[in-house]
Amino acid sequence: MKKIFGILKQSWFQSLQGVIAISALIWFLGPLLGFGGRLPFESRQNRMILILAIAVIWALYYLWKAFRARQKNKQMLDQISDDSKPSLSPEDEATDNEIGHLDSRLKEAVEALKGVRLGDKQSSDKQYLYQLPWYIIIGPPGAGKTTLLANSELEFPLSEKYGKEALHGVGGTRNCDWWFTNDAVLLDTAGRYTTQDSNKNVDKGSWLGFLDLLKKYRGRQPINGVIVAISLVDMMKLSEDALESHANSIKDRITELYEQLNITIPVYMMFTKSDLLAGFSDYFDDINREDRKQVWGTTFPLNESSSVNNTELFIKEFELLEDRIHGQVLSKLEKERDLERRQAIYLFPQQFSSLKLKMNDFLGKVFQDSQFHKPIMFRGYYFTSATQEGTSIDRIMGSLASGFGIARQQLSNFSGQGKSFFINGLLKDVIFKESGLAGVNRKFVKKMQWVRNGLTIVIGLATIAVAGLWFNSYQQNQKLIDEYEQQVKVIENQIEAVPYKGTLEDQLPLLNQLKRLTQSYSDITENPSIFARLGLYQGDSLRLIMDERYRELLRKILRPHAKANLEELISKNIDNPTALFGLLKTYLYLAGEAPAGATSPSIGNVDWDGDGNSNDDQDVTLSGHFNALLKEPPSDPITVDEGLVSQARELLSNDPAKLAYIQLKNGALNSPIVPDFKIAEFEGLSSISSSFERKSGNPFLVGIPSLFTKEGFSKLFLPKYNDIVKNLKEDRWVLGDSQQILSDTGTIKSTIQQLYQDDYIQTWSNLLLDLQIRPLENTKQASEILRPLTADSGNLFTHILKALQSETDFSDDNKLPLIGDAIELKKTLKVVDSHFKPLHKLVAEDQLKETMQLIDDLYKGLYQDISGGKGTSDKVKTTLAELNAAVDKLPEIMRIWLNKPILEAKQIIGIEVTKGATKELIQAAGADLCEPCEKAFKNKFPFNQRSKKGVDISEFNNFFAIGGVADTFKKSNLKETDDFDPSVVKTLDNMLAESERLRSVFFSAGNLNINLTLKLISASPDVEKIQLSIGSTKNNFFPGSAIRPQEVYSWPASPITAVANFRNPAIAPKFITLADATDQWGLFKLVRNDQIRIPAFGNAVFEVKTPTLKENPFKFFSKMKALKSCRCPK
DSSP: OHHHHHHOOOOHHHHHHHHHHHHHHHHHHHHOOOOOTTTTTSSSSHHHHHHHHHHHHHHHHHHHHHHHHHHHHHHHHHHOOOOOOOOHHHHHHHHHHHHHTTTGHHHHHHHHHOOBSSSSOOSSOOOGGGSSOEEEEOOTTHHHTHHHHHTTTOOOTHHHHHOOGTSSSSOOOOEEEEEEEOOOOEEOOOOHHHOSSSHHHHHHHHHHHHHHHHHHHSOOOOOOOEEEEEEEEHHHHHHHHHHHHHHHHHHHHHHHHHHTTOOOOOOEEEEOGGBBBBHHHHHTOOOOHHHHHOEEEEOGGGGOOOOOOOOHHHHHHHHHHHHHHHTTHHHHHHHHOOOOOHHHHHHHHHHHHHTHHHHHHHHHHHHHOOOOOOOOOEEEEEEEEEEOOOBBHEEEEEHHHHHOOOOOOOOOOOOOOOBBSSSHIIIIIGGGGGGGGGGOOOHHHHHHHHHHHHHHHHHHHHHHHHHHHHHHHHHHHHHHHHHHHHHHHHHHHHHHHHHHSSSSHHHHHHHHHHHHHHHHHHHHHHHOOOOOTTTOOHHHHHHHHHHHHHHHHHHHHHHHHHHHHHHHHHHHHTHHHHHHHHHHHHHHTTTTTTTTOOOOOOOOOOSSSSSOOTTTTHHHHHHHHHHHHHHHHOOOOOOHHHHHHHHHHHHHHHEEEEHHHHHHHHHHHTOSSSOOOOGGGGGGTTTTTGGGEEEEEEOOTTOOOOOGGGIIIIIIIHHHEEEEEEHHHTTTHHHHSSSGGGHHHHHHHHHHHHHHHHHHHHHHHHHHHHEEEEOSHHHHHHHHHHHGGGGGOOOOOHHHHHHHHHHHHOGGGGGGOOOGGGGHHHHHHHHHHHHHHHHHHHHHHHTTHHHHHHHHHHHIIIIIGGGGGGSSEEEEEEHHHHHHHHHHHHHHHHHHHHHHHHHHHHHHHHHHHHHHHHHHHHHHHIIIIHHHHHHHTTTOBBTTOOSBBBOOHHHHHHSSSSHHHHHHHHHOOOOOTTSSSSHHHHHHHHHHHHHHHHHHHTTTSSSSSSEEEEEEEOTTEEEEEEEETTTTEEEEEEETTOOOOOEEEEEEEOOOEEEEEESSSSSSEEEEEEEEEEOOTHHHHBBBBTTTEEGGTTSSSEEETTTTTOOOOHHHHOOSSHHHHHHOOO
C-alpha cells in the first residue's frame, strides 16, 4: 500500500493524469476545432495520431529526464574521481595531493554507483546519488566521527558487494571518507581539516579546495547540513585553553562553510563518546535496541534556531535532560542488584550535570554572534555513543579524591560487545528529515532566477503576441464576414429587383459586380495574410458561398437570354465561320443535343452588342459570363430554331477546311504545352521597352501565340493536323452528322496549310508593325532611346530581327520538324521563309552596319554635340541626311520604324540649336552688354535721379557712342534673330532700343554734345545784371532790359557759376557756384521742367531749350526702364 501511495505522489503519475485529460479533450472537442477553414481533427484517425504524438512526447520527456539524471550522476562521480591535475609548484604540491586524495577512497565504488538509485526498498521514489541530501561532518581529531557512522545502523547500498570496511575504515580518517546511504551522502572529513594544526597551509588549502569541489558539482545546494562532532572526553579532560582553541576552530570552519558555499546551513552539535562518562553504560544498559535509536538531546524550535541567546536555551534544555535522568534513577536502582553498578547508576545524573557549565561555555564560544559574519543556524545538541571502549572518567569521585587528598579509584575498562546509543534516530528522524532547511547558493539561485524570469517574460510575451495575433486574426475575419454580409445584402436586393425579361445590357453591371466580388474572394483565399489565418480563416467558406450565388445569378439572368442572344448572334455571324461554329456548338449544347461525354464548349469573343467590335470590354465580359454558365451541366434545355440551325450547318459544311482549321486553331491556342513567344524574353531584348513601344498598347509580354512558332508547329499544329479527320468526326453532331465534309480530306488538308501559312505570316507581320520607336522629345530622352539601337550597345534592331529569324527561317531542310505525311508542309514553311527573307538577310549579311553606325553618330551628336550651340549642329544635320538616305534602301518595316524618329530628331535639333544659340547670346549679353552697363550706370545719376554720384562721362560716351558697347553688341550678335528665343531677343531689344534713342539725342552730331539756349524769364528788381557761366561760355543777362535774348551754351561742360550785380551800389556783387568742376552732370541736376532757378538772385528763372533736338534730353532719363536696371535675360 505504501508503494502504491508513493506512486500516486510521483510527478510522472500526476503529469500522466494531465496527458489523459488533454487526450480526452482532443477526442471529444477536437472535431470542433477549425484551422484555415478546415477541420483537421474531425476524423478519428487524425485525433488518434495527435493523442499518440502527445503520449510519445510525454514518454520521451520522462525518458530524457531519467537519462539526464543518470548522466548527471555519472558525470558527478566521474568528476569527483577524476585524477587529472594541473602542473603545480613544489610548494603547492602537498596541498594538491591532499585535494587529489579527497576522492581516492571513492575509486572502487564509482562504477557501481553509476546507474544505482538509492532509497528505501519499499519506496518507489528512489534517487540518484547527486539527488540525495549531502551532509558534512567536522570535528577535531579523535572525536569518533568515523566510528559513529560505522555504528549508525544506516543502510549502505554497497555494503553487500564491498562490505563497510571497503568504504570507510574504522581507524582515523586521513582526508575524507564518503559514506553512501539510502537516505543521504555523509562526508566524513579528517579532524585536522577542523583544527588545521598539523600543517596549517596544507590543511587550509585542502579544506578550501574541498569546499570548492562541493560548490562546483552541487552548485545550487552543495550541502544540506553540518554535523559537528566533539568527544565528551575532550570536554572533560582538555584544559580551558585547548577547549577554546577547538571552539574557535569549529566556529571558523562553520563560518567558512557559510561564506564559501554562500548558503545558510543548519548545524547539529553532536557530543560523542558519551559512554566514557562514568555510569553511562550501567545507566542505559537496560534499554533495548529500538530505545537506543531514539534521540538524546535537544532540537531547538525553528524560530529559535539561530545562535542568538543559545546559552540561555542550552541551560534551559539541559536542565530538562537532567530532570529526565534523575526521574529514572529510582526505577533503575530497584532493578539493579550489583552494588558497584548501583553506585554508578546513582552517581550518573551528577556526572552528567557536571558537564553543564563547561558545555555551555564551549557552545557559547562556537555559536557566538558577530557583526562580521552571518548568524549560524544552530539546530540543536545531542549525546551519542558508538561503541563502549576505553576507561570511563569519574568526574565526581575524582573531584572528591582530589579535595580530600586520597588516591583516585581506577575504574575498570568496559568489556563485552559494544552497542550504539542515540545515533540512528538522530540521523534518520532529525537530521535527514530536515534536509530542506538548508538554504541555496544565492548567486546560483539569483542566476537561475534571472533565467526563469527571462523565460517567464519570453513565454508571457509570446503568449501576449499569440493572443494578439489571434485577436487580430479574429478581427480580420470578422471584418471579412461583415463586409461579405453587407455586400451580399446589397446584391440580394439587386437580385430580387432584376427583371427576368430585362436586357443583358441592363443586367450586366450586376453580373460584373458579383463576378468581381467572387474573384476578389478567390484572390484573397489564394494568398491570404498569415495574420488572417491562424485557425480562424473564413475566406474559403465565403468564396464558395459567393461562387454559388454567382452561378445562381447566371442561371437566373443568362439562361433566359441564352436562346434569344445565341440565335441573334448566329444570324449576325452567319458569314463568319470562326465565330459561327462556336456559337452553334454552344446553342446545341444548351439544347441538350450534345452526345454523352461531350466536353462543355466555350465561346470566344463575339460581338454581343452588334457594334462591329468583338473585343470591347462589354463583349469580352459577356463571353466570360457565358463560358462560366456553360461549365455547369445543361439543365432545362432550350428549344432550337431548326431553320436557323439548318442554315448554319449548311454554311459551315460548305467550307469544311476552314471549319477544321478553326477547330485546330482554337484547340491549339493558349495551350500549356508550348509557351507563347514573348519578344521581351528573347535574348538581348529584355530592355526593348527602353526604345520601343507597341501601337496597340499591349505589353511586350503579350506576344505571338505559341501555334505560330517553330515549337508550336511541331508540337501543336502537326499533331492536330494529322488528326483533322478524327476531330471532324468528333464534332459531327454540331454539323448534323454530315458525311460530305469527309469526302475530300486531301483538299481539306491543303486548304488548312494555306490558312496556317497566311496566319503565320500575318501574325508575325502584325507584331513587327505593332512595334514603333518611342517618340523623341528632347536630346536627353532621345539619346536614351537611341543608345540601345547603336552597334556599341547590342543593337535592338539586330536582336528583334534575330527573334523573327528564329521562328520564321525555314531555309534549312534538315532542321524542319516534319513527321509522317507532313512532308508536303515544306512548301508552306518555305513560303513563310521567303516572305521574311529580306529581313533575314539584314542579319545574315550584316546589311544594317551602315545604318547602325549612322544611328550611333546621331546618338553621339544628340548626346554631346548639340549642347555646344548653333555652330556644332551642322554635323548632326549631315548625319540625319545620310541616315535618311540609308533608310530608304532598307525593307519597308525598317523604313516604318526609322522615318518617324528621323523627323522627330530634326525637330529636336532645331529646338536644341535655338537653345544653344540663345544660351550663347545670353552669355555674350551678360559679359559684353549688361555687365558694363551695370558697372557704369547702375544707381548713378542721371539713371538714378536721387543718386549723388554721377555717371562718368567717358564711360557714358564709351557705352552709347556710335561704335560703342551697345552699338557693337547689336551689330555682332543680333543681325539675325531667327535662331534665338524670341523672349530673350525682346528683352535685349528693349535695352538696345533705349540705347539708340539716347544716342540719337546725345550723339546727334556724331559725338557727345548737346546745344542749348537759356533765356532769363524773371528776376528780382534789385538785380541789375546776372552773369551765368557754363564751362568756358559766359553770358550776361539783364533783368531790366526790354529785350531778353536767348544765349547759346553746349554740354558737357562744367563748372556752372553765376554772378549777380545789384542796383544799390551799397550791395556788393554776389558770386555763387551752382555746380563745381567735378560735377559733370550738374546742368541736368539744375534743370527742372525746362527751367533753371537761382533763389539767391531774387528767385531768378532761366528758360532752357534744345531747339536742334527732337527729344528733350533733360526729360529723357525719367522715361528709361531697361537701362536703369541693366538686367539681362537668364
